[in-house]
Amino acid sequence: MNSIPTVIYELAITAKGFSHQWVSDSVKRIFGYEVEEALAPDWWIERLHPDDKEAAVKKTSLLMSQGQLVQEYRFRSKDGHYLWIQDEASLLRKADGQPKEIVGFWTNITERKQAEARAAQVAQASVRERRAAWV
Numbered sequence: 001m002n003s004i005p006t007v008i009y010e011l012a013i014t015a016k017g018f019s020h021q022w023v024s025d026s027v028k029r030i031f032g033y034e035v036e037e038a039l040a041p042d043w044w045i046e047r048l049h050p051d052d053k054e055a056a057v058k059k060t061s062l063l064m065s066q067g068q069l070v071q072e073y074r075f076r077s078k079d080g081h082y083l084w085i086q087d088e089a090s091l092l093r094k095a096d097g098q099p100k101e102i103v104g105f106w107t108n109i110t111e112r113k114q115a116e117a118r119a120a121q122v123a124q125a126s127v128r129e130r131r132a133a134w135v
Helices: 026-031 053-066 110-134
Strands: 006-014 017-023 068-076 082-093 099-108
Touching: 006 026, 053 068, 053 082, 082 110
Parallel strands: none
Antiparallel strands: 006 017, 006 099, 068 082, 082 099
């Protein structure tokens, strides 16, 4: 179980938005943060990559209407480097249909993103070589 690159989390729905209620201890292994740190207000939003923050926050707000959400963004680990994360969340409702809480998981997809970037570079180099041969 220790090799799974996933952190499970639970968010409480409050009048002000969302607050971390619980996070699995794998947050330490994957991101370097203690569980208590990850439960602090604004912990998640303060660690989003500046180029991804606006889109991630906007998509997260859609969760209330859509019920489920999957998104990818960069997230700063405790040592300061960014990891690519796939965030999958589901809205749970009370019997009367009112929002109750959000459960989800963050999966470290950094290796996949790096492999995709390398493959794109190889493909671009191949296209350039073929174009040069046609000229």
